[in-house]
Amino acid sequence: MPNDLPDMDRYDAAILRELAADGRMPVTELARRIGLSKTPTQARVKRLEETGVIAGYRAVLSPVRLGLANVAFVEVRLSDTRESALQAFNRAVQGVAEIEECHMMASSFDYLLKVRTGDIADYRRVLGERISSLPHVASTSTYVVMEAVKERGL
Incomplete structure (x- = not known):
């Protein structure tokens, strides 16, 4: 993840990396993985969502399992x-x-x-x-x- 976006630091980059891999990760697990407590992690995720850096969440479908190989x-x-x-x-x-x-x-x-x-x-x-x-x-x-x-x- 690029770390040169405005107002982003290594924690924000870590949040983006982790959520890109698993968007359904509980905030407590996300906080543990990035090395912050739950409250600042939640605030950072909310800011990333509000500024549009996190544009949304979705299920990643398997095209092969859907017959679209x-x-x-x-x-x-x-x-x-x-x-x-x-x-x-x-x-x-x-x-x-x-x-x-x-x-x-x-x-x-x-x-x-x-x-x-x-x-x-x-x-x-x-x-x-x-x-x-x-x-x-x-x-x-x-x-x-x-x-x-x-x-x-x-």
Whole structure:
């Protein structure tokens, strides 16, 4: 965790590291792990939440156990990159459940998508029926993941 954010010290960094690993950790256990008592630990967590450093808590789901083991990264090139076209694409992407992530790129292509499906046949269907029909899509290039070597959020 970076330790150079405003008003953050090693305790805050330790809190972030511990909660990123286990967001359901009781405050007493968190306090024990970082070396502070419960009350200052609670105050620090509350401050990190209120300032938006901790944006929320969520369950981390197992895509494989949910039958979504196939991952592909898709480069998308648009036929139109005026602001209205970008906004139309951005809105439409929100409605495609199989698109796990969508990033606008400064590259030879416009967007990079992370797509998760059950298998390659499912991916082919999503590409043909959903992704290729998104607004202003001119072409796509697919890279199928063979193995995730490192995969985690902050």
